[in-house]
Amino acid sequence: MTLLQVRDLAVKLRERTLVSGIDLDLVSGESLALVGESGSGKSITARAVLGILPPGLQASGKITIDDVVVDGKPELASPLRGSVAAMLMQDPFTMLNPLRRIGPQLADSLPRGARKGEASRRDIAARLKEVGLDPAVARKFPFQLSGGMRQRAALAASLMRNPKLFIADEPTTALDVTTQREVLRLIGRLKQERGMGFLLITHDLRVAFSVCDAVVVFYAGRIVEAGSAEKIRASSEHPYTQALLAAEPPVTGRAHVLHALEGSVPRHDDVLNECAFAGRCRWASDACRSGSPELREIRPGHLSACLLAGDLSSRHFDFPQTGPGEAIERSVSEPILRIEELSKTYHGTSAPSVSAVSLEVGQGEAVGVVGSSGSGKTTLARCVVGLETPSKGKITLADSDVTSWMRLDRARRRELRRVVQMVFQDPYSSLNPARTIGATLREVLGAMGQPSDAKHVNELLELVQLPTSYAARRPVTLSGGERQRVAIARALAGRPALLVCDEPVSALDVSVQAQILGLLNRLREELDMSLLFIAHDLAVVRQVCDYVYVMRSGEVVESGPTAAILTAPHHDYTKALIASVPRDDRSWLDS
DSSP: EEEEEEEEHHHHTTTTEEEEEEEEEEEETTTEEEEEOOSSHHHHHHHHTTTOOTTTTEEEEEEEEETEEHHHOOHHHHGGTTTTTEEEEOOOOHHSSSOOOOOHHTEEEEEEEEGGSSSHHHHHHHHHHHTTTOGGGGGOOGGGGGGGHHHHHHHHHHHHTTEEEEEEEEETTTTHHHHHHHHHHHHHHHHHTTOEEEEEEEHHHHHHHHOEEEEEEEETTEEEEOOOEHHHHHHHHHHHHHHHHHOOOOOSSSBSSOOOSSSOOGGGGGGTOOOGGGGGTTTTTGGSSSSSOOOOOEEEEEEEOOOOTTTTGGSSSOOOOOOOOOOOSSOOSSEEEEEEEEEEETTTTTTTEEEEEEEEOOTEEEEEEEEOOOOHHHHHHHHHHHHOSSSEEEEETTTTTTTTGSSSSSHHHHHHTEEEEEEESSSHHOOTSSSSSHHHHHHHHTTTOOOEEEEEEEEHHHHTTTGGGGGGOOEEEEEEOHHHHOOOOOHTTOOEEEEEEESSSTTHHHHHHHHHHHHHHHHHHTTOOEEEEEEEEEHHHHOOSSSSEEETTTTTEEEEEHHHHHHSSSHHHHHHHHHHHOOHHHHHOOO
């Protein structure tokens, strides 16, 4: 039975078109992935289906959900939300009210007359058990739960009324790899048990291939490739799909080259009369720019909007190739950073967040710290840069004791700030949205005792490969990858000897992720800079780090050269982390 049918969907913002010509089909019990970079039109399409577009956006075309024609109209789609179709958002913390307990929020998903009483409590307990949570979670607030638990609670809220169609918008983007696999495995099991139709929105083709039956690739508000996951995985027939695959970092070895797809997704209306991907495609010709290629069938059930479709296999594409080049032996002369038996216990808690951790970072060395959420990685990094003070242990930075930054005099603190800087996970929250990029960089240059004129601002922008014209722009006008480049430029203002990176690419598209990883590798070499790289994705760590420490529950359980640890791990936890890295086949969730 066809559960969802979309024909010729278009979404406009006044006179501007955001997506057009979208056709989708989803059968009960099957799964469909919408894949593409940020700005491709995936989320807007899903919101149009449910009639929850932001104010000012208008949908047209034909949309049918469970034999009910809704056509993207809120008044027609609203009665179906929750009972027939439900949606899980990307960030569970914004989906859940931080001031209310989980139980009442789950009850809100029930009809008004069924939100109180014993029956409601039984339903809430049953849904929490179904998603692998203890019913006692109903009495907790969102901030008392881990990221994975919050996502499970949000999933339980979405399933309260037994929907037939379940839409998940980037449900695992910011989760660690083990939690990601747990959540996707859970959704897969629930889909099978309930016979639901599952629509997954993701930028990760590996996840799409491993979870979904069919894949639709979006670019600039249009579909550029569609077909079964098996067919697209075996032979992608659009250069954009191939570029996304080539940007994926392999966990099996360090890639000679990660194909960083330069540039960003253009606006739909800016590429109306040409192939939307022509500006970023290595094989674009005059024919590609003289008209927009139609989506056509290349083989049964496999569609592509490329003039070269059917012939792409004969063209060379730089998929990541791994090989030698990773150091097996570690050589640390005089470390730029030494941590000895460091522990950190927060007030009001009994168990330490970090327990007796020791590590070193050599001059010019890149050291990774990996582990699931809650393993103590970020706490360790914050202690290094002085945002937290350890309870025990010692931190030595460039021959200076920085165990307690607050005990240092102001001049010494300022001097050491030029030695170590930090890049955070979310560049938007770390940049002042009211200030221009130039003003932000001028401020930090001045704070570092550097000249803060336009010339030095431009030098920082050029260092991270951004146009100097960006100095006049504000963060909101930049893409996620561009904002992260600005955050890196700000951190480099004092030319630090050590750069601490806390999950700097975990929330970025794979193509942008490849750009940032390439940038960090280049900067490390050019500036002879050391990296302390915090991450949960071992495939990412392998592309950057020479040496790795694996943390679990605040302790280091294994450490060694990256190649040795990821090729032949000894600890079961490390083996579990490696097994959790997404693969492009359905066995990943079952293993």
